[in-house]
Amino acid sequence: MNNENADVTTDKPKRIHDQAPSELFSNFMKSGWAPSDLSNIEPLEVVTYAYSRRQVLSAAYKGIRLVLPAGGFKVRANDSDYNYRPHSAYVYYSGVQGADATADAVLVLEPSGDSHITYLYMNPRSTRDTDAFYRDAKYGELWVGRRFTLDEAQARYQINTRHLNELEALLADGKETLTLRNVDPAVDPKVKKHDREDEFATFVSEQRLCKDEYELREMQAAVDATALGFNDVIHAMPAAVETPRGERVLDGAFYGRARILGNDLGYNTIVGAGSHACVLHWIRNDGDVRRGELVLVDAGVEVESFYTADITRTLPVDGKFSPAQRALYMLVYESQLAGFAAIKPGVLFSEINKACQEVLAKGLADMGVLTVSAEESMKPEIGLHRRWTLHGVSHHLGLDVHDCAQARKEQYLDAPLREGMVLTVEPGLYIQPDDELFAPEYRGIGIRIEDDVVVTADGCRNISENIPRHPDEIEKWMQGILGK
Numbered sequence: 001m002n003n004e005n006a007d008v009t010t011d012k013p014k015r016i017h018d019q020a021p022s023e024l025f026s027n028f029m030k031s032g033w034a035p036s037d038l039s040n041i042e043p044l045e046v047v048t049y050a051y052s053r054r055q056v057l058s059a060a061y062k063g064i065r066l067v068l069p070a071g072g073f074k075v076r077a078n079d080s081d082y083n084y085r086p087h088s089a090y091v092y093y094s095g096v097q098g099a100d101a102t103a104d105a106v107l108v109l110e111p112s113g114d115s116h117i118t119y120l121y122m123n124p125r126s127t128r129d130t131d132a133f134y135r136d137a138k139y140g141e142l143w144v145g146r147r148f149t150l151d152e153a154q155a156r157y158q159i160n161t162r163h164l165n166e167l168e169a170l171l172a173d174g175k176e177t178l179t180l181r182n183v184d185p186a187v188d189p190k191v192k193k194h195d196r197e198d199e200f201a202t203f204v205s206e207q208r209l210c211k212d213e214y215e216l217r218e219m220q221a222a223v224d225a226t227a228l229g230f231n232d233v234i235h236a237m238p239a240a241v242e243t244p245r246g247e248r249v250l251d252g253a254f255y256g257r258a259r260i261l262g263n264d265l266g267y268n269t270i271v272g273a274g275s276h277a278c279v280l281h282w283i284r285n286d287g288d289v290r291r292g293e294l295v296l297v298d299a300g301v302e303v304e305s306f307y308t309a310d311i312t313r314t315l316p317v318d319g320k321f322s323p324a325q326r327a328l329y330m331l332v333y334e335s336q337l338a339g340f341a342a343i344k345p346g347v348l349f350s351e352i353n354k355a356c357q358e359v360l361a362k363g364l365a366d367m368g369v370l371t372v373s374a375e376e377s378m379k380p381e382i383g384l385h386r387r388w389t390l391h392g393v394s395h396h397l398g399l400d401v402h403d404c405a406q407a408r409k410e411q412y413l414d415a416p417l418r419e420g421m422v423l424t425v426e427p428g429l430y431i432q433p434d435d436e437l438f439a440p441e442y443r444g445i446g447i448r449i450e451d452d453v454v455v456t457a458d459g460c461r462n463i464s465e466n467i468p469r470h471p472d473e474i475e476k477w478m479q480g481i482l483g484k
């Protein structure tokens with residue numbers, strides 16, 4: 001489908017058919033429409049939470065204007081963009097979600113006395129009194145659908161709204177301003193460099209380390225949707241075996257669920273059948289799925305509020321583990337139990353990794369593949385077991401799959417755990433197909449088990465507990481779906 005009209009945001013004819021409308025046509029298009037503003041819009045539940053989050057930010061940056069861009073469309077090819085997804089800090093402080101999140105919006109916290117007043121600068125609905133609603137392929141209502149008016153958005157999110165075209169003048173007034181740089185190339189040049197910019201990025205990342213009640217509910221919803229996605233993956237297993245590049249069948253099955261129940265995937269799904277499971281970020285997903293092998297699926301649904309799950313299950317294609325597969329699986333399973341047991345407030349984040357790795361190192365030593373003892377291997381300067389474990393076993397999870405990524409080491413890796421943190425626990429073992437240190441029946445097996453937990457007052461709660469994990473439970477689960 002081609003836009004035969006000009007892109008009115010730039011006024012440049014973009015395509016060969018672009019042409020300005022005649023006055024007669026323009027007037028004709030602008031007339032004869034019934035009023036269609038939405039009334040009775042209720043504020044969303046997130047409003048009070050987003051308000052509290054902004055209060056924390058405001059208190060830390062008194063007297064400074066704070067500019068949080070949502071970011072724009074990202075080009076996929078030529079004039080096709082990826083599905084829009086706003087920046088996570090913008091989502092966190094505005095609460096804006098689902099299709100309400102429109103490209104190029106900017107949240108501004110304007111200093112006022114000891115606090116700030118918040119404004120949402122946005123591209124409102126293209127009303128019928130301009131040409132945009134039928135001419136603008138990027139934002140026009142007849143091209144991409146209706147957006148909120150300024151009043152409607154204000155009613156939904158309880159934030160003062162302003163037209164985006166007023167932002168430039170605001171930012172030109174020379175007031176001391178901080179922004180998150182590299183989110184919106186249209187905003188960056190309008191905000192002078194500030195020596196506290198990196199600190200600001202760190203602050204907004206660290207504020208998300210502990211989740212509020214609303215976030216915990218949304219993350220549970222993301223996990224529950226992901227659980228259904230894994231059911232769909234199992235349903236699709238016979239078709240995946242029958243179809244060339246069967247990994248794509250499983251990838252597609254999960255994606256369908258993510259689009260039905262959520263906004264999208266939280267990250268690219270990993271489907272590694274057979275030895276592809278030994279490639280940590282195997283997102284090509286173009287391999288065959290063969291009977292007798294395992295398939296590792298690492299996937300998460302991102303719900304409408306933009307929170308994501310991050311779950312891995314390693315499934316036997318036939319629904320039954322071989323003895324070698326089960327032996328390795330149980331080692332990873334025991335390692336994950338040790339990881340869960342290590343988690344409680346006050347314990348260092350790094351202890352989760354240590355607890356998981358100790359079990360794996362001991363298991364590998366017992367199998368006779370380590371040339372040093374498990375204790376020796378656990379010394380940071382030795383670490384031979386890491387040939388088969390490859391990655392750390394935990395990260396923060398939330399709006400971003402690797403959440404709080406700008407947090408300082410002393411607040412993340414070297415920090416004590418706190419109640420309300422949401423973390424993954426994801427040990428794995430990966431025996432490459434050409435690894436001669438292992439007996440042939442183990443080669444080419446990759447296993448990861450990944451669950452999402454919330455730190456509680458005295459330990460942790462596995463919010464993905466309902467997705468079967470133990471090999472016996474997995475076999476029963478698959479039997480229940482595949483009927484074998």
Ligand code: GLY
Nearest residue numbers: 267298310401426
């Ligand atoms: N899916 C990416 C990760 O597990 O960290």
Ligand code: MN
Nearest residue numbers: 310424426450
């Ligand atoms: Mn993960």
Ligand code: MN
Nearest residue numbers: 298310311450
């Ligand atoms: Mn994962």
